[in-house]
Amino acid sequence: MRKILVVDDDKHILELVSIHLTRAGYHVLKAENGVQAVGVLQSELPDLAIVDVMMPGMNGFELTKKLHDDWDIPVLLLTAKGELEDKEQGFLAGSDDYLVKPFEPKELLFRIAAILRRYDKPADSILQAGSVTINRKSFEVTAGSSTLLMPLKEFEVLALLASKPNQVFQRAAIMESVWGYDYEGDEQTLNTHIKRIRERLAKIAADVEIVTVRGIGYKLEVHRS
Incomplete structure (x- = not known):
């Protein structure tokens, strides 16, 4: 924290x-x-x-x-x-x-x-969260033999959360980091992106989950088998 x-x-x-x-x-x-x-x-x-x-x-x-x-x-x-x-x-x-x-x-x-x-320190090109590998150069998300090519904003949200597993990111920080300080939309945009990312992850990686921290924001959790 x-x-x-x-x-x-x-x-x-x-x-x-x-x-x-x-x-x-x-x-x-x-x-x-x-x-x-x-x-x-x-x-x-x-x-x-x-x-x-x-x-x-x-x-x-x-x-x-x-x-x-x-x-x-x-x-x-x-x-x-x-x-x-x-x-x-x-x-x-x-x-x-x-x-x-x-x-x-x-x-x-x-x-x-x-x-x-x-x-913050410069971001690593490759992020690993459980079975999920995130390549910030190719914008690919892989788990086992499955590969996802996600829309850019979804990818950026996922990469941000995966950069520090189990750390809570406040909603304002996610919005500023991904959409920028001058973004004029509302937080429903973030809700929609989180929902879509969860749906995509559920299909390829059962051990990785985006958790809602009520009143604060989101964190990415890795479940050990």
Whole structure:
């Protein structure tokens, strides 16, 4: 499970962001200021930090530079200001993205998914999940003597889930990764693709299953015989 550190001196914002991240399947670490955040980092290293700019003591820019220089942790800055100068200062400090308050929770999740995807290691050409082999170069899915040539989006969804078996992928992260941040359709598209992938897998591989994690998203499970 991906860990995200949320740093904000506004307890309401801190709790609100934490609730949405937890619902999306992230493990949340919380701090009310920069000093607390550094303390958290002594025992746990997050995959990403969400940092408020306007904080007493160590401000968001200073904390961002420390996170970037000392721990190489990607940072998404939150601020009530939208001036170009603040954005420039944030990026110079090492932030990866910038979100102005107030913001939609869905946009926050999309931006988080985009940052994490940029930091992921390059994908292997061949993925193995149980009896299923996924070739990212030829776009073929094989199991035993059976071969599937799937529509591209179905293939991309399957490959994403198979890249980390048993890890839950939140719906927003799947949509952003496969369809892109600017996709204007709805989540029913993902539901339809998952249904079709399940039907295809059921015909060639009884040991591989896409499981729905209620309220969060999906994961690919391999059943051992």
